[in-house]
Amino acid sequence: MSVEGEVLSFTDNWSYLKAELAWLDRVLMRAVARHREVEREVARVAKNNTDRATSHWWRGFIVLDSAKGGSQVRWDAGESSVNHPLGRFGDRLEQSQRLGINLAIPSLCAHLGLGKFERDLLILCLAPEISRRYEKLYALLNNDEANCRQPTVDLALRLFCRSDSEWRLARQCFSREAPLIKYKLLLLLPSPTSARTLISQVLCLPEKVASFCLGDAIPLSSLLPQRRSRTRQV
Numbered sequence: 001m002s003v004e005g006e007v008l009s010f011t012d013n014w015s016y017l018k019a020e021l022a023w024l025d026r027v028l029m030r031a032v033a034r035h036r037e038v039e040r041e042v043a044r045v046a047k048n049n050t051d052r053a054t055s056h057w058w059r060g061f062i063v064l065d066s067a068k069g070g071s072q073v074r075w076d077a078g079e080s081s082v083n084h085p086l087g088r089f090g091d092r093l094e095q096s097q098r099l100g101i102n103l104a105i106p107s108l109c110a111h112l113g114l115g116k117f118e119r120d121l122l123i124l125c126l127a128p129e130i131s132r133r134y135e136k137l138y139a140l141l142n143n144d145e146a147n148c149r150q151p152t153v154d155l156a157l158r159l160f161c162r163s164d165s166e167w168r169l170a171r172q173c174f175s176r177e178a179p180l181i182k183y184k185l186l187l188l189l190p191s192p193t194s195a196r197t198l199i200s201q202v203l204c205l206p207e208k209v210a211s212f213c214l215g216d217a218i219p220l221s222s223l224l225p226q227r228r229s230r231t232r233q234v
Contacts, residue, residue, distance in 0.1 A: 009095040013215035016096070016103045019089060020123045021130065027159055028137050035141060087116050104213045111220060112179045117170045120160050121186060124151050125205045126213050144200075146192035153188070154199035174198060183224055185209050 010016040084090025086106075093106050105126075109119050127134040128150065135149035142148045142155055153174055161167040172178060180186040184206065191200035205213070212218040 007091045007095045009099050009101055010089075010092055010103060012101065013103050016089075016093075016106070017126075017130070017214070019092075020105075021127060023088060024123055024127055028134075028141070031141050031159060032137065035143070087119070104215055107220060108185075108212070108223075112183075114179060115173075117160055117166075118173050118178075118180055121156055121173065121180065121203065122205070122213060124156055124159070125186065125203050126210060129205070129210045129214065144191075144193055144195075148192050148202060150189075150202045150204060152191070152199065153201050153203065156203065157199065171198070174201075185223060 010019070084094075086093045093103065096103055097106075105119060105122050108114070108122070128138070138151050138155065139147050139149045141159075142152055153171075157167055157170055161170050174181060174188060176182065181188065186209075187204045187206060188198075189202040189204055190196075191202060193200065208218065209223060212220070212223060
């Protein structure tokens, strides 16, 4: 029985992941609602295939009346402003740490100094390892001809960035020197389409990293390259 006002810890890694997946579900449902709304707008205004193909361009110049089917869905990243330095669930993460409850993704983020966007990337890529329904959602939201069932760089940026400045900063997380890429904790795979841009690339967790995030008995140190000891020359 909990005392009123007491911060509850996560009971284990799985309870933490369930909370993160509930957050991701809210983000994805907002994105799906927005996607369906856009489809309705395009269907109402487009007169031919050319209109549909260029809809991403002309929708930025045509104001659609919401009373006649225009935009009514408020789009954001699905997360209100959080003051805790650890972000959402910050108090619970802190309490879990005090009690010695090991949570894989928070531990990895703390060890490498990863930010909010990088943590969200791990959740986004781990979700299909837990339920294949995420594959269907990603295929819908990727909105490309390849029906790609894995998250792409573009999808991650669209889901988690709320401004141009956030987008530019988040894009740096995919550079060669960014921790997740440098240590091969997150793989960038070629797009299944003919596109060759960074944002078209597919995101994937290596099997060992996914197992670690799911709470398997894999030491964090085994995910990172070991420092080579220098041999002293006589």
